[in-house]
Amino acid sequence: MIEARGLSKRFQDKKRGEIRAVDNVTFTCQPGKIYGLLGANGAGKTTTLRMLATILEPTDGTAIVCGYDVVDNPEKVRANVGFLSTATALYPRLSAQELVEYFGRLNGLDEATLKKRVDDIFNRLDMNGFRDRRCDKLSTGMKQKTSIARTLVHDPPVMIFDEPTLGLDVMTARTITSFIRECRDNGKTVIFSTHVMSEVEKLCDTIGIIHDGKLLTEGTLAQLRDKYAEHDLEEIFVKVVGPLHSNSEA
């Protein structure tokens, strides 16, 4: 489970002064559910997810992931999280198998468990054809599968996806979305950020709309439709963000 409690992140910028990238964000993600964080570019999605994955430390507030505080126990949190984004690239000079094994070892798996886990994942994701091929020689689809294998190798109960389909072709994006569904079906807690409305509609059990670092609204798709009297998610998004967006643009 993930509980974000007043999560905030401020950065200092030489030109713009203090920037509130995330401002007092609170939400809960349940096991076996997908929480979708929907927002435009620069809304604060990546910073929020990086704080949940303990890559960044919150300036204020905290989050509890699988019972561990992200500020007090960042290493325990990371051991329970699988983090995947378009920014998490692969080591080009390692083979797909070496890469997955490396992350398995860093997660403390013993060699026997690691071998069993790697064989299982490579069979499940149909990766045996390129397991010994260096990552810099893999196609985009193969790279995505290898990234998925990396996040799965320690079988984490929480999965964090930061715009995982950004820039991918339809077929590769489908591999990712079906993997996200599979995670939910296996009882994992899933949080997923995107600005693609159709992905949210297809995948998410709960949707949170974030803008200018603030979580403006959240609920199931049905709840949001009722609340904003709109059927189309894009219209709902514009209704929630629109006035603020015009202000921030001005």
Place this chain on the structure above:
Amino acid sequence: MNFHNIACVYRKELTEWLRDRRTLISTVLVPLLAFPILMVGMVSLSTMLIGKAEKETPKIMVLGGEDSPMVLEKLRAVDNLQIVPTTDDWKQKISEKEIRAAVEIPKNFQASLERNEPETVQIYFYEGEIKSSFGANHVEKFFKDYRDSVIEKRLSARNLPASIIKPFEVKQENVAPPEKVSGAALGGLLGYMVILLSMTGAIYPAIDLTAGEKERGTMETILSSPISRLDLVLGKFFLVLSASLTTAILSIISMGTSFYVVGRSGTMSAKDAAVLQLHIGPATVLSVFLMALPLAVLFAAALLTIALFAKSYKEAQSYLTPMTFVVVIPAVASLLPGIDLTAKLALVPILSTSLVCKEIVAGTFHWNYILLIFLSSCVYAAAAIFVAVKTFQRESVLFRS
């Protein structure tokens, strides 16, 4: 600190490092081939050029001497001199390398010799120009031989033995053992090379493991794993240190072998060749490495820290290139004559290590300085590792955009 994780990071970085062609070139091939190519190339080239210059019959102008026909005749008879007609622009001709030298024979030179009056023969040449120097030397040798024959004639006319003008000989003889001779000549160079190469060997991996990771997008991948940043930076640091020491060791092996081969090749004089035979025992080599080790640690940690500030490979290169000068200047200063170890200099990093290595190779062990330098270098190295670890925990550096 988790040793399993540090070893895990080290093994992975080593695997990637060994698979990188650029690494093999900069860390293995360049240090192995640079010295043989430089040494053999330089020696062969200089031998060829000097041999060519020696074989040349230099063109010489004679200024004056019309009233000393016998001297002129003997001078013209010398095989390895070509006397050319005298012109007024002889100075310009020497400068423009049209002739190699000019010799001025004083007025009434021959008559003065017969009257036992002192005279001076002046040789003009182009200083620093090797062929001109050879020409001047040939002329000087002729006149010295001629002077000896005049002395011999004068002594025999007076029935005096040759020993009357040379009552005793003066000779110099080296009594220092060969290791000290080569140590004094090359000791400074050895320390300098170890220091410089342990720095240059660390540059490429330091960039690859920091700015390179950022550029490739793998920094976020590794930061999302449960490894602590302390273990991560230590694993990377040990790899950079390994690269640094590998480059230094390979370079020293290559340098020693090159000196040995060139010294034995017969292309140099026996005296010069003897100096090139590094009579350095394993204990000395080990001592030099032991002294240079904390410095290599300092370089590895400092370069890793600086390169981490960069967002890209190019940016890191522009940060680290000036670092070469920071290392070269004190290392070169230690080679200057007259700079000796003092308690104050013993605290100056790089310079102190270079100076003490020079002394160790020459067989001098100032234990108080050795201890002081080793300890101070260890303190600097520990401080550099501390800064590297702290820098790896700064989000503003890791995610600089």
